[in-house]
Amino acid sequence: MITLFVEEKRHCFEPDGLLTSPWISSRPTNTAELVRLSSKNRSFDAHIDKSTVILDAESRRGGTVVTTSRTTRLHPRDAIAFLSMPLNIVVENEANDGAFLLWMARALGLASFIDAYRAGWISFRHAGGKGLIPSAARIMSHGVWARRDEKYSRALKCWTLAVLDSDSSYPGDNPNASLVLEAAEYCLSVHQLRSRSIESYIPIDVIRSSLSSAADLDRVKALDRLTEVQKRHYHMKSGFKIGSESPASKANFLASPHHPAQQRALYSSLPDADWTKLANGFGKGLSSVYTDEARRPDPSKKVVSNPEHAAEIRTLLNHIYGCF
Incomplete structure (x- = not known):
């Protein structure tokens, strides 16, 4: 053996x-x-x-x-x-978040990470929701019916990591801080993405290549005109919606009590026309970039053009790879 x-x-x-x-x-x-x-x-x-x-x-x-x-x-x-046992990476949604990490590994030329996944050394554990990430990590070590004396617990902290979105809508916003702390009790490390979500890391050129209508391409141009800080906190799927409702205008958005004042201030400099183009976001299907086999990146090309994204995800993937 x-x-x-x-x-x-x-x-x-x-x-x-x-x-x-x-x-x-x-x-x-x-x-x-x-x-x-x-x-x-x-x-x-x-x-x-x-x-x-x-x-x-x-x-x-x-x-x-x-x-x-x-x-x-x-x-x-x-x-x-x-x-x-494989190294278990607890994520909100295995299909999308796992695909995101593999897609980025390929884009950054980290073939060893993909090889480790295919060999069964790395596994993604589906939490079924961001709020359930700490619970999924706890169950790894303590099981469903945990005992206070930990008689049947297993020391799997070094076999368990977690990765989650930040969901941050403005600089300094940290709505998932408590989830990170809870999960850290059962995980070797917990990585909260610096940008708002996995969709924030899709390169502009990749988004552009997946859209065809003139209106969609205009939206991509407006997205590209955002500052780096605005891009980091922009909700790629929903834009400035609250639930399914979008503010009728930029003026309504700036006066809305349903959006934090810091978020309103962050996007107050947007030209009205750009705000309108970005108000509804790019939809829930945007993350299919990571799952669609036909859109897997060519590692021989520089796909991830944002150096901050490349540095963050390369460090994360190398850290994961070093844990198994």
């Missing part, structure tokens, strides 16, 4: 600790030699080998975790189950 893990190149073994463990001393003598030889087949990928699993016959079943050192201590009988 050890050699199978090594051949898969997901894990490597530190022989010193393993060879002196109670588990190895209870095995046939040739097992130690097998481990010693297997430990030489290490990965030289700079982004991985960041987490440590220690086999300890005295450890509680289900394991214990030290988050600061990214160390999980396991009873040997739990080792196979834990080491075989």
